[in-house]
Amino acid sequence: MSCQRLKSWIEERYDVEGIKSLVAHKVIPVHQYDIWYYTGGIAMFFFILQFITGMVLSMYYIPHLEHAHKSIIEIVTKLNMGWFFRSVHHWGAQLAIIFVFIHVFSTLLLKAYRKPRELTWVTGFMLLTISILFGLSGYLLLWDERAFAAVRVATGGAGNLPLVGGFIKAFLRGGIDVTGETLTRFYAFHVAILPIITILLTVIHLMLVQMQGMSIPVSIEKKQHKTMLFFPNMFYKDLIIWLIMLGIMVSLAVFFPPEIGKKADALAPPPENIKPEWYFLFLFQTLKLFPGEILGLNGETVAIIIISLGILFFFLIPFFDKKSSRGEPSPLFTWIGIIYTLYFVVMTLIGFVT
Amino acid sequence: MKINYSLITRRTFLNTLFGGWIFAMLSGSLYALLKFAFPTLGKEPDFVVLNANDFLNIPPNSVKPFAWGGKLGFFFKKENGTTTALKGVCTHMECNVTYKPELKKFYCACHKGWFDQDGKNIEGPPPKPLEFFDIKVENEKLIVARKGFKVELPKA
Amino acid sequence: MKRFFLSLILVLSNSIFLFAEEKIEIFPSVPFDQFIVYQNLAIFWVAIIGLIVIIRMKLREFERIQKMGIDKEEKDIPLLD
């Protein structure tokens, strides 16, 4: 290359060699579970794509009670390729959340959260929550009947939490009910607040991974295993997978563009059999398991408390799992991990089918 | 050493191919993105407003060009005095067409396509008739609009 | 099975009647535009697969060099400028 002068300009000022040798020495362990190392990268790739498509979509979207629904219809029907970018944004979101879930469950089952990587788990869990909030807030922006009803249900569900519930509900809704206030609020979440938090957390998450290297499952930690260089080997493999994912996303977007329902009307009855987005189905399904009243208490509230406790435990697993922190196998937590995973998958499937 | 030699060429070859390919893919995607982000890019206007005096007085059986966005439009007065406007772009591969008053036909030189007075494709490769516009005269202004488009001029 | 299909058809036809007018076009409706969309999708996939093939070739190249153990030396080669 003929940018020798530019190169030396930079090299004189910054420690490029240091970074280069850092990259050159980063290695990735190679073993039978190394396929799961790619899931985080895939999730990040989808997040990047979401940022890009989101930026262009936000140029046309109008976050206002009267215009929101219409502006999306304009995007889809009038603008060059508007239908495509909306569809890509929709499918990118679905895939991003799918891979965030795969990533978190693989981390759980391979016990990659164990010492010294507890904080990586914590930041990762926060990113999972944020992905879901992204989904919820983005869904409402469509402002059609279904989205309206779904958000009403979801924020109402949060309202059933004891003590803080009412506050959370009011904070999310920006009022007593889901209104135009909620729309602008969710817009702010979706395009300003959540993205910044996401970037921050992702940077921390990645730095932690960078500092500590990849975790190797307990069962094969002691064995000798091969390594490969991050650059170029892993990097190019990542690239291949990203390309395939890109193709899948674009194909989904072309073949299954998401529908737009009728404009939301706060006074109209909700449409028949509304279902939340798929990543809420397991919660939805769990709520159904509980009777209306338990020991004189509101069944909803009990259910929500139990779910919250389950999620809290999930969040704190690295701190409870003492055995694997010491590098010993801990079958108890393997089972807990399997139960969590199965519960999520089965409940989601049941929710789909019914 | 022979290996060394072949090694470098193969690597540079691959790198060039890789870089070029990525560049092509990125620019393709970027083009789509820009087309969405800047809607006027490659998009035609819904209507244009012209000065009526410049156009209404042309002799019968003649055309006068105007700018339809970035494309050619024709104001067209037929022999019997009726006026219309149309897009002067061939429906085959988007060449500009010309009007031949002697034959009362539109002609596209690119692949010898012919259209009659009403824009019908009568000869040659063009697959569709020419696109006609709605015209309206409103105090000194000639408004040419896409068929079926309701023009709402801002009250000046 | 038959009942299922019947009900499915019923539901579908119902929705067609209901939404016949307000169905929002979420995909280009002109066949020609649709054709272009599918064509572009095919081109996109060809591009992706081509790129993957190139990356695989590159990867194989790296692995070959790494096996020969000569990737480390590269730093010491003096730069011709």
Ligand code: FES
């Ligand atoms: S472009 Fe006009 S005939 Fe081909």
